[in-house]
Amino acid sequence: MPIRNLSDFDLKSLRIFCAIADAGGFTQAQTSLNMHLSKLSTTISDLEVRLGLKLCQRGRQGFQLTQDGLAVYEASRGLFSDIDRFIGNLGALHGQPAPNIHIGLVDGLLTLPQMPTAQALRRFREQLPQTQIHLHIHRPDELEKLVLEEKIAIAVGAFHHNLSGLVYTSAFQEEQSLYCATQHPLFASSDEHIAHSVADHDYVERGYMQESQRPCQIRLKKAAVAYTMEAISTLVLTGQYLSHYAQQWQQQGLLRALQPALFSYSSTFSIITRQGKTPDLASQLLQDCLLAATK
Structure with missing residues (x-):
């Protein structure tokens, strides 16, 4: 029988499950979760019983999500994103901005005159001074993956193919020679x-x-x-x-x-966000600051 409600313990177990999936297995997740292997195994076994679903295969052939496990993982990520957005929006009503924002950039942006990254981040900090920025530098393909997985809220780079599930907003052109x-x-x-x-x-x-x-x-x-x-x-x-x-x-x-x-040829640099996800206050402000900095 499907569960009717989620307890705090259920949410904690789902977060542990997602962390294990992100790490690629139980052994790899031990350090980041600061939990023993036996405790992780027991937590996931109990969660499977609670949900009535087999979430993953683990054994000699390694860790792998089942089809149900992948669906639960994606649903959990959406749930946690909604919770974080709710907390951030609630805080904004009290004059308190969302505490964290994860931003992704390709390397080399700092030297591009068309993309004054530091200026955009300064404008953002002036308006939301309490927000803690987490800045990630990755390859374009890695940035797309991280935004799709909602591990970062917004990213800037030159993306040479449009992936389903992402919104690409053109920011500026760069001449490549x-x-x-x-x-x-x-x-x-x-x-x-x-x-x-x-x-x-x-x-x-x-x-x-x-x-x-x-x-x-x-x-x-x-x-x-x-x-x-x-x-x-x-x-x-x-x-x-x-x-x-x-x-x-x-x-x-x-x-x-x-x-x-x-x-020589012209390369388009874009701002990417997750399709179908309503941006929170910090994400929308950051995108506005980035676009304003390119004009």
């Missing part, structure tokens, strides 16, 4: 030579996207893979690779943009 360092053979080459030989040189590709054929049909020679802008710049500054990054190094004379008319 193909660069080499001063030590690279193409640094002092003519445009004509570059056009004919660029495909023969090693290229640093971003590990989270397929971009080797953009913005033209030339298939660049992938020789290294990097997952952050800092990693890309480190490899390019060796003088051994080409990459679509980065204007700040060009201004210092350390990099050259190779034939911008041919190899």
Whole structure:
């Protein structure tokens, strides 16, 4: 028989269940929950009895949610999100903002003049000074996953595909160019030579996207893979690779943009939020501050 109401103990057990699912298993969740393995196992077994559902498989083949377990996990995440939003909105009625907000950014945003991140966060803090900001730096694909899972409320990055369940709000455009360092053979080459030989040189590709054929049909020679802008710049500054990054190094004379008319393209940076989720006071204010900072 389905349960008719939830007790505080039920909510605590559901939070433990979600933490185990997030960690990928009972053993992995012990440290974050500060609970012994036997206690975790007993809690989930009791919860399964309470719900009348088998939530997960655990054994030699590892931890895996059942179909019912996945449904309970998603329903629990929605429940906790609603509770947090209710508490935040209730606090706002008393002049107290929501205590926490989790924000996600791709790395490298700090140096972009089109996205004055610090200015946006300053405006946000001026209006909600008691809100504690949790700032996360991740790859674009990781940010999308975290927003979908409602682990962060809002994220900013260049996303090259629109996922179902997310809302993408365009914020600004950034020009991407193909660069080499001063030590690279193409640094002092003519445009004509570059056009004919660029495909023969090693290229640093971003590990989270397929971009080797953009913005033209030339298939660049992938020789290294990097997952952050800092990693890309480190490899390019060796003088051994080409990459679509980065204007700040060009201004210092350390990099050259190779034939911008041919190899440059515009990339859209967007603010993403969870589709179907009414933003709380802090999330809506932060999005407004981010959009205002790009104008």
